[in-house]
Amino acid sequence: MDNIETNTDNTRLYETIFLSRQDISKDQVDTLTQNWVDIITNNNGHVGLVKQWGIMNLEYPIKKNKRAYFTLINIEANKDVIYEMERQMRINADVIRYMTVKVEKHNDTPSIMIKEQEE
Numbered sequence: 001m002d003n004i005e006t007n008t009d010n011t012r013l014y015e016t017i018f019l020s021r022q023d024i025s026k027d028q029v030d031t032l033t034q035n036w037v038d039i040i041t042n043n044n045g046h047v048g049l050v051k052q053w054g055i056m057n058l059e060y061p062i063k064k065n066k067r068a069y070f071t072l073i074n075i076e077a078n079k080d081v082i083y084e085m086e087r088q089m090r091i092n093a094d095v096i097r098y099m100t101v102k103v104e105k106h107n108d109t110p111s112i113m114i115k116e117q118e119e
Helices: 026-042 078-092 113-118
Strands: 012-022 045-062 065-076 096-103
Touching: 012 026, 012 078, 026 045, 026 065, 026 078, 065 078, 065 096, 078 096
Parallel strands: none
Antiparallel strands: 012 065, 012 096, 045 065
C-alpha cells in the first residue's frame, strides 16, 4: 500500500470503535486491530490507547449477529489516514460496524463500558 500524503499540521484526535463478528477468534480480532494500527502508524499517525472490551450482546442484530467483539482505538492522525482506515474496514467482512469521532482530547478515565463490566 502506498503511503498517504499527510500534513502533520492537520493532525486531529479521533476515537474509533469497531465491532467484529462474534464467530471469529480473539487472535483474529488482535490481527484486525493490528492492521488498523499499522495503517495509522505507516502514514505518520499515532495510536494511543487500544482497548478491547471483549464480546458483548448487541441491542439488535447487525448483519445477523447478536453479539460482537468491541474494540476502541485512540488516534492522532490526518483525516486522510482515517479515510483509508475506514475504507479498509468497509471492505473487511469481519467488521460489522465501526464509528470514528473527532474529539478535543482523549479521555484517560475508564470508559462506561469497562465500568459496567466491573459491576
